[in-house]
Amino acid sequence: MVSAAPTSILPPAATGGQSIVIVGAGLAGLFTALKLAPHPVVLISPVALGEGTSSGWAQGGIAAAISEGDTPQAHARDTIRAGGGIVDEGLAHLLAREAPDRIDDLLRLGVPFDKDIEGKLRLSREAAHSARRIARVKGDLAGKAIMAAVMTAVRKTPSIHILEGMSVHALAKMDGRVCGVHLWPTGSLGQGKAVTLPAKAVVLASGGVGQLFGVTTNPSAAHGEGVAMAALAGAAIADPEFVQFHPTALNIGRDPAPLATEALRGEGATLINKRGERYMSAVHEDAELAPRDVVARATFREVLSGRGAFLDCRDAIGGRFAEKFPGLFETCSGAGIDPLREPIPVAPAAHYHMGGVLTDANGRTTVDGLWACGEVACTRIHGANRLASNSLLETIVFGARIAADISALAPYLLARAPNMPAPPECTAAGPDTGTMETTANRLRRTMTQNVGVVRSADGLRAALGDIAGILKGDLPPALRNRAITARFIAAGALAREESRGAQFRTDFPEPRAQWARGSTLTLDDAEAISDSALACAPHTSNVIHAAFGQ
Structure with a gap:
């Protein structure tokens, strides 16, 4: 654990309420901070920068309609279809339309997406996508590579001040507006007296809710606190009931449960039970590439029945496994599983929260002074069921939009320092x-x-x-x-x-x-x-x- 960093190390612009405070240092927080430059930003990371984020663990990749024959309209249609009838269709089209520009941003930052011999992005297909549009890095290392590139840029940006080892457990509010955050040393759970950090604007980017469940693919910090903090400040919460369970977490007794990326099924891997029966064929016309909720429930039934559920990669991937999916291969090997010769045991695990703090197209919540981005937010783009590889995309599309919105408002945002609420x-x-x-x-x-x-x-x-x-x-x-x-x-x-x-x-x-x-x-x-x-x-x-x- 990183030692708690005192706020006294921050520049006067930060402690004097001149900064924008971002709560969370996953991709949503980092990308928003970059896009806010040169405005002064304080980025709060509970642990060492880059540790314990869902973004860094993301395997599949990031979706964008950038291949020949694919279109943003088709991407939006797939997003809407997967979302169970309650997707905000206008925002789904916005997401798909702005995706190519955000991929260009990541390329400029040095993200080493997989490319073919002509230098074009090598794209893959995942469940419920009608085309190959998933940009990946070495098969299953997209999140790690994207985070590494973005963190390098953040560390080189003088307007971004990183505060490690401190956790936000409450928002400061005055005159109906969020005006800062209350901080405690990470690991204290908010016991003892808080330190209050004033802010011109606060961006919640605190991640998901997976650790509220006993089996999850989420890192240990994903407790969903951002939803509660926003609600306690008066913000509306949207669609909280929709929690996506990933159908293929490795069933090897680890907490968090390692993830077997959807890209494996995109490459032809099948789901079987102990009898060797391919159970998805009888459940949905798209079989293993059905929407995640369908696959998760079918897998849950197999596990509950005692028949078990296994991801069989032997024929579809075979000897290419270690090269195409090195991260997962290492995980399997460490658990004593040889995916070249035996199926991988899997089970559903809490993976992604479609609900969260209600936001508009610019990431504004229903409380003045507070924006939200990433999994803690609910843009209603995902509806009742998120389309694979749209999560990383959402963080960068809306991170950029939040930065543009705050930048436009910057001349009118009041610095907050005097008469701040007393820390709890x-x-x-x-x-x-x-x-x-x-x-x-x-x-x-x-x-x-x-x-x-x-x-x-x-x-x-x-x-x-x-x-x-x-x-x-x-x-x-x-x-x-x-x-x-x-x-x-x-x-x-x-x-x-x-x-x-x-x-x-x-x-x-x-x-x-x-x-x-x-x-x-x-x-x-x-x-x-x-x-x-x-x-x-x-x-x-x-x-x-x-x-x-x-």
């Missing part, structure tokens, strides 16, 4: 007692059992009951944030009485026309849904209907 102080019992770890594990257990791949009203009520019990405790800010975000996910899932995309309800197994829209919840809405559920009130309460605009 938490005296809850520390994690050394074991209480905090027990609480965190309790939350992960109920989310996995009751808010996972397959859901029901009874299970969701049980989860909300567990979460309510946790929230009654004397919690430090970090754990309270996790529980609040978990409540948003469970409440949204209970309110949506249908199955759509990544949300599957056994008691409502089909989509319903009246629910073909996104949900929008406030902190009070989520609490009211929880209270209503625990009181056994009818699900058709006014607050549930209001959340869905009915």
